[in-house]
Amino acid sequence: MAEPIVTYKNVTKSFDEVDVLKGINLDIAPAEKIALIGPSGSGKTTIIRLLMTLEEPTSGVIEVNGQNLWQMEKKGELVRANEKHLRQIRGDIGMVFQHFNLFPHMTILENCMTGPINVKGESKEEAKKNSIEMLEKVGLGDKLENYPNQLSGGQKQRVAMARALVMRPKVMLFDEVTSALDPELVGEVLEVIREIAKEGEMAMVLVTHEMDFARDVADRIIFLENGVIAEQGTPEEVLENTESERLQQFLSRFRS
Amino acid sequence: MIPISQIGEIFSILLQGLNITITILVTSAFFSFLVAFLAGFGRLSKNIFIRKFSGFFVEVFRGTSLIIQLFWFFYALPILFGIDLGSEFWACVIAISMNYGAYMSETVRGSILSVAHGQTEAAIALNMSRFQRMRIVILPQAVRMMLPEFGNYLIQMLKATSLISLVGLADIVYKGQLYTNTNLSSTPTVYLLILVFYFIIALPLIGLTKWAEKQSSKGVASE
């Protein structure tokens, strides 16, 4: 693989007494699309939360663009990164959440504009132009002045994606973004993700239960179990031709 | 029982006390909000000394009654700072501000904490700095939550101003008592009218609080 954009080296994570991740080694190539699947409790969400700096690794190294995310050098020694260091690197990562987490006190246009204006220092006009463009892309160009509580779940999630995309991250993380939606709203969200994937520039990591979708969109599927990567490969390899019994058992739950 | 004309006379006497009551109320309200935010943020601080110190302050002023704090400051201020000019006024303001500031700091702290976790995470995902997170995402939602409780505390502060008569400030209660000293038979009427007077002042505050309650349910994410 050409220089990977994200690297996990022996990353572990424990909460209290529970070891959630037990040694993850992973390279993500630029513009690669990865689907993370596995039983609940396997640690899939934790992996991406570590990258988004929402959790801190217990041990191991995560690198973004070759830079150590959670550690920095101070007087020749390696210490835990401070806020300034984290912010420097975090700008290349974006995330869409299971429960949307839109800002309820802002219109959806303001939700999209707040990142570019306050974090990237864009001018109000430029941020507005880009936000409108992105909201139109996800099909919500006619709802710019609406508040989140006036939208359906599917619409909220599309706004959340526009908000994250307008920051132009190099890696986009999706944390079970359709799990909280009513079944009839799932399709519209998946459609948008498909479009984003087609454009090709961003790496994407999707934690998902939607196997058919994963097969369509992903370059690589990773099966996580008990805190380690149990299987990985192309969608054909993992979903159709696997020899692992555990994986077969897991996948059988999703077959009708 | 009591002729209407006398009621009018009593009211105009009570009115003379209105000035100092409102002045103390407004001044105390201002300082108590200041204290509330200082102590509230102090309790959320990462610095353990600030946290412990604010915590101590809040517990002391919540754990003792306003009337004791009032008397204490009234006698302590001249001794500690040699302030004699207007010491009654400032003793009252300081006591009320500290007391209610301590209670309201819990409101501040509680509201900030109860803005949903997901909001902070979304702000982190957008790479906002800690200060930006507070200013753009958390505070706007937290303040809306604080308003109804602040409204309630404001009404309580209004009731608390009746205590200033005990240290000799010429407020509504004091003026009323002066009148009853020379018109003993009017005592029950006077006290009832004092209550009515306070109630009239309280009415807009009650309305404001109810309005704030309606506002606080819109536009806030709490899980």
Place this chain on the structure above:
Amino acid sequence: MFFGSLPMIFKGLWVTLGVTIACYLFAMVFGFVWVTLKRIPFKPFQWVVSFVLEFIRSTPPLVQLFFLFFGLPMVPYVGVSLSPFTVAVLGLGVHYSTYISEIYRSGIQSVDKGQWEASIALNMSVRDRWTKVILPQAIPPIIPMLGNYLIIMFKEVPLTSTVGVAGMLLMADKFGARNWAYLEPYTLVAIFFLLLSYPSAILIKKLENKMNRRFDKKDPTGAKNVKKGVAIDG
């Protein structure tokens, strides 16, 4: 010299505690009165009750005490002179009953609507509905709040020194007047209050945490507690 007032204040402590409990019990009972009155299905009457309740709640308790102690005796024909203790219990009791009635109301409100319907469907008598279904669910969550009000009333009792109740504050005043030293006795009274109210507040908070874990709305069966190895029945 600093502790010179201690014996007097200690004597006052018992009075303060006694008045606190008396006022609290009165407020708890009178709170029920308000709740019952407000449930009488006659709109104008409910409006009057609400008005009176709001009036009492929003006006200074100090003035209400003065009215009872200084004003009531002067009322023609029906005027009675009440003892400081009676004035304290009536005055603070009625004043704080308004707050407690609100707590009762919110406890009843928080019981799921379906519980009423289920008890009607089972053809329960009104009395059984209240005693077997509604109250057992309404009361436990409000217990911490009721506990808080005990502490609140404890701190409000010093107001009654103005009508002659011989609690800690009056004792401190007496000592101060005799010895021209007010600061020391007041400080001691403040310390006494802190010593009693602060640990009580912590106890109430612990109680509240325990209640919250048991009655977590998102986890009605207490399944969360099972994972942590805590028995559901606490």
